[in-house]
Amino acid sequence: MSNAELAIALLQACQQRGIMLATAESCTGGLIIAALTDIAGSSAVVDRGFITYSNEAKMEMLGVSAATLEAHGAVSRETVLEMAAGALAHSQASLSLAVTGIAGPSGGSADKPVGLVWFGIALAGQPVVAEQQLFGQKGREFIRHETVRHALQLGLRALGESQAGFAP
Secondary structure, eight states: OOHHHHHHHHHHHHHHTTTOOOEEEOOOTTHHHHHHHHHGGGGOOOOOOOOOHHHHHHHHHHHHHHHHHHHHOSSSHHHHHHHHHHHHHTTSSSSEEEEEOOOOSSSOOSSOOTTTEEEEEEEEEOOOOOEEEEEOOSHHHHHHHHHHHHHHHHHHTTTTOOOOOOOO
């Protein structure tokens, strides 16, 4: 499925459940919310997107703890969990998708290489879940595109949807 087809599927799944969706994005700079709002009628389920590129934005907009950022860094499991939870707490959404990572081409380290992305998924009433993906050093555009794709897939998975059976 293309990212557009995944976005349609996620919007339909949210609409069927009567829930709103929010995003909290760092390395994608708003590409996830853009993929969703590119679809006509998305305003029925998209509440808002938080673009929190800086640590200050993560703290101010999402309530990410300075202690978390200091101890673990912006690209970490701990930070993305707080981002996803913060997006729910600061919106009308019942589902949030959060991403933070290193899209490159620079900025990586031995512990956090270029292509490392953490994903956080928060569904109201459920524990916040995080997972990481290593997309490799395949270029900034590739990493960001695959991050959008994976986030949309995780949203569908969180709602218990397989990706089959949805058509634009």
